[in-house]
Amino acid sequence: MNSRIADRIATGVFSAFAAIITLVLAGLLGYILFHGLAQINLDFLTSPSSSYKAGGGIGPQLFNSFYILLITMIFTVPLGLGGGIYMAEYAKPGKITNIIRTSIEVLASLPSIVLGLFGLLVFVNLTGWGYSILSGALTLTIFNLPVMVRVCEDAIRSVPREQKEAGLALGLTHWHTIKTILVPSAFPTILTGAILASGRVFGEAAALLFTAGLTTPRLDFANWNPFSPDSPLNIFRPAETLAVHIWAVNSEGLIPDAREVADGASAVLIISVLLFNLFARWLGGVIHKRLTATK
Amino acid sequence: MNSQQSVRDRLIKKQKFNPELKGKGLVILSALLIIIATGAITIFLGQKGLQSFFINGLNPIEFLTSSDWHPLRAEAKGGPSYGALAFIFGSFAVTLLSALIAAPLGIGAAIFMTEIAPSWGKKVFLPIIELLVGIPSVVYGFIGLSVLVPFLRDTVGGLGFGLLAGMIVLSIMILPTVASIATDTLQSLPQSLRDASSAIGATRWQTISRVLIPAALPGLLTAVVLGMARAFGEALAVQMVIGNARSIPTSLTEPAATLTTIITLNMGHTTFGSIENNVLWSLALILLIMSFIFIVIIRYLSARRKY
Numbered sequence: 001m002n003s004r005i006a007d008r009i010a011t012g013v014f015s016a017f018a019a020i021i022t023l024v025l026a027g028l029l030g031y032i033l034f035h036g037l038a039q040i041n042l043d044f045l046t047s048p049s050s051s052y053k054a055g056g057g058i059g060p061q062l063f064n065s066f067y068i069l070l071i072t073m074i075f076t077v078p079l080g081l082g083g084g085i086y087m088a089e090y091a092k093p094g095k096i097t098n099i100i101r102t103s104i105e106v107l108a109s110l111p112s113i114v115l116g117l118f119g120l121l122v123f124v125n126l127t128g129w130g131y132s133i134l135s136g137a138l139t140l141t142i143f144n145l146p147v148m149v150r151v152c153e154d155a156i157r158s159v160p161r162e163q164k165e166a167g168l169a170l171g172l173t174h175w176h177t178i179k180t181i182l183v184p185s186a187f188p189t190i191l192t193g194a195i196l197a198s199g200r201v202f203g204e205a206a207a208l209l210f211t212a213g214l215t216t217p218r219l220d221f222a223n224w225n226p227f228s229p230d231s232p233l234n235i236f237r238p239a240e241t242l243a244v245h246i247w248a249v250n251s252e253g254l255i256p257d258a259r260e261v262a263d264g265a266s267a268v269l270i271i272s273v274l275l276f277n278l279f280a281r282w283l284g285g286v287i288h289k290r291l292t293a294t295k
Numbered sequence: 296m297n298s299q300q301s302v303r304d305r306l307i308k309k310q311k312f313n314p315e316l317k318g319k320g321l322v323i324l325s326a327l328l329i330i331i332a333t334g335a336i337t338i339f340l341g342q343k344g345l346q347s348f349f350i351n352g353l354n355p356i357e358f359l360t361s362s363d364w365h366p367l368r369a370e371a372k373g374g375p376s377y378g379a380l381a382f383i384f385g386s387f388a389v390t391l392l393s394a395l396i397a398a399p400l401g402i403g404a405a406i407f408m409t410e411i412a413p414s415w416g417k418k419v420f421l422p423i424i425e426l427l428v429g430i431p432s433v434v435y436g437f438i439g440l441s442v443l444v445p446f447l448r449d450t451v452g453g454l455g456f457g458l459l460a461g462m463i464v465l466s467i468m469i470l471p472t473v474a475s476i477a478t479d480t481l482q483s484l485p486q487s488l489r490d491a492s493s494a495i496g497a498t499r500w501q502t503i504s505r506v507l508i509p510a511a512l513p514g515l516l517t518a519v520v521l522g523m524a525r526a527f528g529e530a531l532a533v534q535m536v537i538g539n540a541r542s543i544p545t546s547l548t549e550p551a552a553t554l555t556t557i558i559t560l561n562m563g564h565t566t567f568g569s570i571e572n573n574v575l576w577s578l579a580l581i582l583l584i585m586s587f588i589f590i591v592i593i594r595y596l597s598a599r600r601k602y
Binding site (some may be wrong): 105266 | 314315317318319322323324325326327328329330332333334335336339343372390391394399400403406407408410411412416420423424425426427429430431432433434436437438440441442467474483494497499500503504521524525527528530531534535555558559562563565576579582583586587589590593594
């Protein structure tokens with residue numbers, strides 16, 4: 001077998017690998033959308049879930065997913081921005097910076113179930129909140145923080161040096177330059193990164209299993225008082241999210257139409273994550289065109 | 296004098312509290328929070344995980360090497376026993392096996408993207424890989440449960456649940472990680488390597504196998520180890536397809552369990568503070584220590600990268 005034949009075989013094998021991966025993805029997406037889209041209708045999306053009868057929907061779980069995402073982002077974005085600004089502007093090469101970088105790496109590589117267990121220890125038991133939206137959101141903040149810090153740091157570093165130097169040359173202080181020049185310039189990249197991170201958070205289940213819980217109390221969507229126990233806005237109540245619901249429905253196996261509910265919920269989950277990704281890309285493109293006057 | 300004073304008051308803004316210090320302080324606080332979070336995770340999980348050895352008096356050697364897991368066995372039948380070997384074995388087995396599939400596929404896809412179709416490969420495949428990453432892990436588990444397990448049951452036999460199902464699901468999940476880091480590594484190899492190789496008459500495959508892969512080896516190993524670290528920590532997707540048995544499986548089609556799956560299953564059933572609960576925290580501590588070991592291995596491999 002001479003080298004030319006070996007080369008052709010190798011090319012074929014690698015192309016086959018690439019084709020296999022494409023087929024796997026197409027099969028996965030096709031399967032979920034095919035089975036799940038049939039389940040999605042307004043009734044499914046808004047009616048409460050049932051624990052043991054057929055015909056339950058995913059209404060509260062869908063709301064819980066979005067609400068926990070919102071609260072997580074409220075915590076993550078300022079902290080990530082602060083950390084990113086520190087790493088990009090204030091960190092001097094030295095031991096403390098190395099420790100911070102190592103910590104970011106460690107946090108990023110920890111399995112999400114380990115973070116969920118930490119959340120159980122600290123945010124559920126130690127603070128006495130029990131399973132609650134707040135515990136889940138704080139756990140997800142820790143989960144999301146490394147990504148957010150990296151995104152913000154890269155975004156601020158990618159602002160051209162001339163902008164920062166111009167600001168300093170005009171007599172602005174360092175912090176003022178950061179606040180008024182660097183952060184607004186980096187804003188599109190940060191926004192894109194935040195939306196992509198939201199997609200990741202939306203599908204996260206292992207970290208929420210023991211922090212936000214597996215149940216949702218009966219919610220009265222007309223009640224907007226965040227302090228009352230059956231208001232959906234109360235952050236101290238347990239909240240089962242969509243991803244956790246898919247797992248619970250398949251593991252506990254009590255409802256007879258578990259397959260259908262999980263199909264529909266998976267389809268909603270995937271479509272939401274896809275929409276987050278597409279929205280992030282589109283928004284980034286639009287803002288970039290506006291800011292750089294490209295046609 | 297009076298008009299000068301009021302002019303000065305009008306024109307010069309009063310600094311209430313030095314905003315420079317305030318901004319710097321806020322930012323330093325955020326950075327410190329990251330260190331505090333990492334330290335807190337280690338301390339809290341470590342302290343809680345060691346409770347089963349110090350408070351309940353379990354023997355750590357027996358915990359790590361015995362595969363006899365019966366935490367609820369009655370005293371009459373010999374009392375409860377806590378041997379975690381089956382789960383440690385399950386975790387390692389499913390991680391190594393899934394890396395066996397994901398490594399060739401991922402590195403092969405990376406080679407395809409950078410060498411065989413460099414003009415359009417990345418444009419088509421990077422979005423595909425991003426889509427695979429974006430699918431949540433519970434959905435992988437659910438598809439494994441509803442499609443893969445019946446398929447394996449019909450073709451390979453056994454219950455369908457087991458190491459084989461876990462291995463296939465996990466390899467698809469870690470494939471994007473391996474492929475994207477391998478692509479980065481291969482791309483960062485200097486073009487001069489390829490040029491020199493073709494200048495002496497090597498075919499493309501000879502260049503890839505004898506020049507590029509050896510040069511990129513630390514980076515490729517990093518990619519595989521990162522994938523393995525992800526596979527080791529995966530909980531829900533594996534739990535849905537692996538069958539959750541208590542013993543070491545003897546074949547690929549027998550139900551098994553991993554550290555993550557046993558924690559997921561039993562944490563909700565046990566009461567906080569009881570010995571059954573404490574051993575689960577010890578399992579979590581093993582998980583944390585293994586994650587740290589993976590991080591050290593990855594740092595060591597990354598430091599050896601020449602390109």
